[in-house]
Amino acid sequence: MRLFIRKLLQKVGYDIVKYHPKYKMGDFDTQNLEGEFKWLKEFDFKTILDIGANEGQFADKMHAVFPSATIYSFEPIPETFSILQKNFEKIPQIKPVNLAIGDVPGEIEFNKNESTASSSFLEMTSQHTDNFYFAVETVPIKVKVESLENAMKDKSIVFPLLIKIDVQGFEEKVIKGGMEVIKKADLVFCEVSFVELYKGQSLFEKTFQTFKDLGFVYVGSIEQLRSPGTNHILQADAIFIKSK
Numbered sequence: 001m002r003l004f005i006r007k008l009l010q011k012v013g014y015d016i017v018k019y020h021p022k023y024k025m026g027d028f029d030t031q032n033l034e035g036e037f038k039w040l041k042e043f044d045f046k047t048i049l050d051i052g053a054n055e056g057q058f059a060d061k062m063h064a065v066f067p068s069a070t071i072y073s074f075e076p077i078p079e080t081f082s083i084l085q086k087n088f089e090k091i092p093q094i095k096p097v098n099l100a101i102g103d104v105p106g107e108i109e110f111n112k113n114e115s116t117a118s119s120s121f122l123e124m125t126s127q128h129t130d131n132f133y134f135a136v137e138t139v140p141i142k143v144k145v146e147s148l149e150n151a152m153k154d155k156s157i158v159f160p161l162l163i164k165i166d167v168q169g170f171e172e173k174v175i176k177g178g179m180e181v182i183k184k185a186d187l188v189f190c191e192v193s194f195v196e197l198y199k200g201q202s203l204f205e206k207t208f209q210t211f212k213d214l215g216f217v218y219v220g221s222i223e224q225l226r227s228p229g230t231n232h233i234l235q236a237d238a239i240f241i242k243s244k
Contacts, residue, residue: 034121036222037065043186045069047156051148052166052191053173054080054117056087059094062162068160069093070153076143078099079117080144102145102170111138116155120168122198131234133228159182166237167184167202175210183214188240189222195234207238216240 027038027075045066049194053073053091062071071094073175081098088094100110102121118128129136146218163185165174171190175182182188188211207216222239 018019033061035066037061040065040162040187043108043160043162045160045162045186046073047161047183048072049075049148049152049161049163049185051164052168053084053096054166055083056094056096058164058166058189059088061089063094063173064181067093068138070158071095072097072152073190074101074151075143077112077116077119078140097151097233098144099151100145101148101151101167101178103147105150107142107147108145109140112141113138117243118147118168120170120198121173122169122201125196125199127195127234128197129198131229137155148174148181150177152178152181158185160186162187166191168197169193171207172202172210175207175214179214180217183242186242188216190238190240191235192238193235194219197234203236212238215243217243 005236022035046069048059048069048071050062050071050073053059053075056073059071060068064164071078073084073094074097076099077083081096084096087098100108100121102108102223110120111120111123113135114137115132118124118132118135119138124136130222156229161184163182165188167174168191190207190211192207193201194204196203205242211218217240219239219241221238224233225235226233
């Protein structure tokens with residue numbers, strides 16, 4: 001219904017836009033952060049790969065938990081990357097990289113969404129547009145893509161290694177192009193979907209099996225995205241730990 005109303009308004013020159021303020025460094029409750037990620041500290045991560053960094057929300061939290069760890073934050077959208085750079089210009093441990101991660105190198109058309117966190121190489125389905133009226137409009141841009149293995153060739157990895165993958169339906173491509181790096185990780189946070197929000201994306205069952213085949217065990221999720229209308233769970237940030 002909201003999408004229908006929005007389209008009617010657009011025909012007469014108006015629009016409905018949900019306001020998303022720019023991310024502010026340290027925009028989290030430190031006490032809650034300590035509780036949420038207390039269990040992570042036992043890993044004592046030295047290197048963190050933040051794939052799909054957006055403006056640095058995840059990197060900011062991980063830097064608070066692991067202040068000496070080197071964090072490589074990959075973000076393909078030029079304008080968002082500029083914000084990412086500015087957010088961490090005084091933190092040398094966080095290293096922004098203006099690059100998309102996939103399975104093959106090149107330059108590929110990317111769907112830049114009005115809500116940048118919903119941007120993807122894949123086309124949105126009605127499941128996405130019906131649930132998130134503020135993340136509907138996209139414009140095509142060209143972005144540089146590299147496999148994770150190639151992207152990390154000239155970068156130092158000190159173990160233990162944490163990897164986070166949040167790429168809006170492109171997770172299987174990231175994994176395919178970075179298996180040798182991913183297999184060395186002690187823990188992976190990976191966004192998984194339970195319904196098809198992007199056309200052709202892999203759902204939880206396939207991603208679960210992929211990580212299982214790589215020697216990881218699924219141990220739960222840290223966050224869930226629900227439908228604003230029905231409250232059904234649409235996505236989650238799954239936790240995969242390398243089996244001993």
